[in-house]
Amino acid sequence: MKRLFLLLLTLLLFVGSARSFELIMPNEKKSMVNTNYAFFFGRAKGYETISINDERVYIAPNGAFAHSVKLKDGENRIMVRSTYGMQIYNIYKNTIENQEIPMEEFSKRKAIVKNDNVPLRSTPVDAGLNRMSHLYEGTHLIVNGSKGSFYRVFLSKNKEGWIAKSDVMLVDSDYDSPAEFLGMDSERFKNAMIQTITFTKKLPFTIEDNETEILFRVYNPELSEDSVYNINIPKPEKYVYSVNSENGKYTFKVNKLTENINECTVVIDAGHGGREKGAIGCLGDEEKNINLKIALELEKLLKEKGFNVVLTRGYDSELSLKERIQIAKDSGADIFVSIHLNSISDIPMNIHKNRGTSVYHFNKNSKELAEYVKKSTTRSLGSHDDGVRTASLAVIRPTEYIGILVETAYMTNPLDSVLYTSKDFAQRAAQGICNGITDYFYSEK
Numbered sequence: 001m002k003r004l005f006l007l008l009l010t011l012l013l014f015v016g017s018a019r020s021f022e023l024i025m026p027n028e029k030k031s032m033v034n035t036n037y038a039f040f041f042g043r044a045k046g047y048e049t050i051s052i053n054d055e056r057v058y059i060a061p062n063g064a065f066a067h068s069v070k071l072k073d074g075e076n077r078i079m080v081r082s083t084y085g086m087q088i089y090n091i092y093k094n095t096i097e098n099q100e101i102p103m104e105e106f107s108k109r110k111a112i113v114k115n116d117n118v119p120l121r122s123t124p125v126d127a128g129l130n131r132m133s134h135l136y137e138g139t140h141l142i143v144n145g146s147k148g149s150f151y152r153v154f155l156s157k158n159k160e161g162w163i164a165k166s167d168v169m170l171v172d173s174d175y176d177s178p179a180e181f182l183g184m185d186s187e188r189f190k191n192a193m194i195q196t197i198t199f200t201k202k203l204p205f206t207i208e209d210n211e212t213e214i215l216f217r218v219y220n221p222e223l224s225e226d227s228v229y230n231i232n233i234p235k236p237e238k239y240v241y242s243v244n245s246e247n248g249k250y251t252f253k254v255n256k257l258t259e260n261i262n263e264c265t266v267v268i269d270a271g272h273g274g275r276e277k278g279a280i281g282c283l284g285d286e287e288k289n290i291n292l293k294i295a296l297e298l299e300k301l302l303k304e305k306g307f308n309v310v311l312t313r314g315y316d317s318e319l320s321l322k323e324r325i326q327i328a329k330d331s332g333a334d335i336f337v338s339i340h341l342n343s344i345s346d347i348p349m350n351i352h353k354n355r356g357t358s359v360y361h362f363n364k365n366s367k368e369l370a371e372y373v374k375k376s377t378t379r380s381l382g383s384h385d386d387g388v389r390t391a392s393l394a395v396i397r398p399t400e401y402i403g404i405l406v407e408t409a410y411m412t413n414p415l416d417s418v419l420y421t422s423k424d425f426a427q428r429a430a431q432g433i434c435n436g437i438t439d440y441f442y443s444e445k
């Protein structure tokens with residue numbers, strides 16, 4: 001009798017656990033994190049109810065669920081309980097120390113930029129929207145202070161910038177004489193305006209996108225603290241711009257977007273790929289696969305409209321961000337659209353509120369396209385409007401093209417998971433993005 005009872009109990013437990021929920025994240029019972037939140041994503045298998053630390057968890061019709069737990073410093077014991085069983089997760093949160101970094105002042109020293117594409121920033125912080133320009137290898141600078149891992153760059157008497165210490169080399173003060181101004185020139189074409197300015201060596205510059213013009217400023221602080229050269233180029237309604245440097249000769253160019261659809265090149269960038277899977281959804285789906293599906297649908301639709309289309313990847317391959325940008329530049333991209341699905345990160349986000357479609361841009365010239373694509377994609381998908389945002393993302397930073405990054409839906413939202421696992425999701429997302437690009441292309445103010 002006792003034996004039979006035990007057998008029955010084992011059988012019950014076995015059936016129970018087989019039907020119980022599956023956690024996709026976290027995938028270990030014990031972990032150590034530097035984040036403020038622990039996220040739980042998973043799939044409920046039967047008709048069960050789930051609670052995490054006694055808080056009831058919402059389960060979407062397809063079984064997907066998501067939950068976040070705010071962590072305290074040190075040990076956190078988190079109990080995931082369902083109708084069929086219970087699991088304990090031990091998450092250790094490291095204390096994050098927030099020390100104020102001291103500023104250090106020193107007298108002017110010369111420095112030389114070691115690489116191309118080095119950001120000159122308005123604040124000594126390695127992230128965000130603080131980029132003033134990207135400097136070339138061999139640019140001559142003056143630095144006069146430091147904070148943390150940054151040097152303060154003296155540009156003129158009322159302008160300073162910041163540059164990563166690892167990107168420059170300090171040199172002896174009397175190494176050479178100040179740069180000399182050699183001349184300036186301008187050329188006007190049907191769709192472009194080009195201005196050149198030449199010095200005997202490479203100098204720092206900044207770029208501002210104003211209401212009506214692009215303002216390029218070149219600084220020659222070795223000569224004097226007032227030595228600033230302003231180049232203003234008026235901008236058309238839809239525009240891209242670029243800087244080129246050949247030794248001390250700078251070419252600043254503002255281009256009008258072509259009005260001929262056959263001449264307009266759209267580069268479609270399916271995010272992630274290969275070993276880089278992107279976000280993992282509540283049900284364990286991989287973002288990279290959905291991105292690719294949308295990209296391939298979008299390629300078809302844009303070609304039908306008459307656009308010239310290039311893909312950064314057309315299959316499951318691995319590409320660095322640099323390679324994606326290079327493909328865009330080499331193919332003469334006018335418009336660049338990167339396709340992704342979102343996930344929530346370590347900020348106090350509401351796991352259920354953060355859902356739907358958002359579109360990111362970095363430069364001002366891409367904001368309007370972002371608005372168009374957000375509007376048409378939320379409409380086509382019937383998704384929540386998660387807005388248009390500015391973010392410093394590598395692939396949309398170049399100014400040579402109009403660049404956006406579309407987050408079609410949230411991988412981590414249970415309700416969105418119903419949407420992105422639906423059969424025609426990729427087709428509808430692609431249709432929305434295609435409509436947005438086309439509406440933007442033909443739009444007039």
Ligand SMILES: [Zn+2]
Pocket residue numbers: 271272278279287340341342
């Ligand atoms: Zn992504």
